[in-house]
Amino acid sequence: MSTETDEILERLKKITLLEAYELVKQIENTFGVDATIALSASNTNPSILPSKADETVVEEKTEFDVIIQEVPSAKRINVIKTVRSLTTLGLKEAKDLIESVPKVVCEAVSKEVAEETKKLLEEAGASIIIK
Known part of the structure; x- marks a missing residue:
């Protein structure tokens, strides 16, 4: 890789x-691409991809909200740091947010981001739901 790409990679870490x-969304909007299609297509033989005519209409929820339901008093500092x-x-x-639960922490995020956020907040001691 070039020095420039190495620097970008280090900043992304x-x-x-x-x-x-948010960066992925900006890249998608700027370049008119869809990262989810690029990821799934890169791991699949194009000849076996279903055509538009073969697709059935099944809408799957793609955006999720992460909601803090409860924060025990003893865990507030850890949850504030995580938030x-x-x-x-x-x-x-962050302190105001956890003191006025239930509150949305992350809104309209992908399933992967929602799951990771939930995991981190639960490790900190918060009770979380994803809607």
């Missing part, structure tokens, strides 16, 4: 999940 999700690492919220905003 330092961003949060939410920032990575701050997952979002762009400051200390006061």
Whole structure:
């Protein structure tokens, strides 16, 4: 790889999940591509991909909200730290968010981001649901 791509890769290693999700959305909008199609197509032989005529209409939910339901008093500091690492919220905003639960932490994110966010917040001690 070139030095420039190495530098970009190093910078990407330092961003949060939410920032990575937003970056993917910006790339999709800027270049008019769909990352989900690119990922699935790269692992599949194009000759076996179903044609548009073969597809059945099955809508699968693609955007999820991560909601903090409850935060035990003893776990508040850990949850605040985790919320701050997952979002762009400051200390006061993160504290206010967990004190007024139930609250949405991440809105309209992919299933993978929602699952990872849930895992991290539950490890910190919060009770989480995904809708």
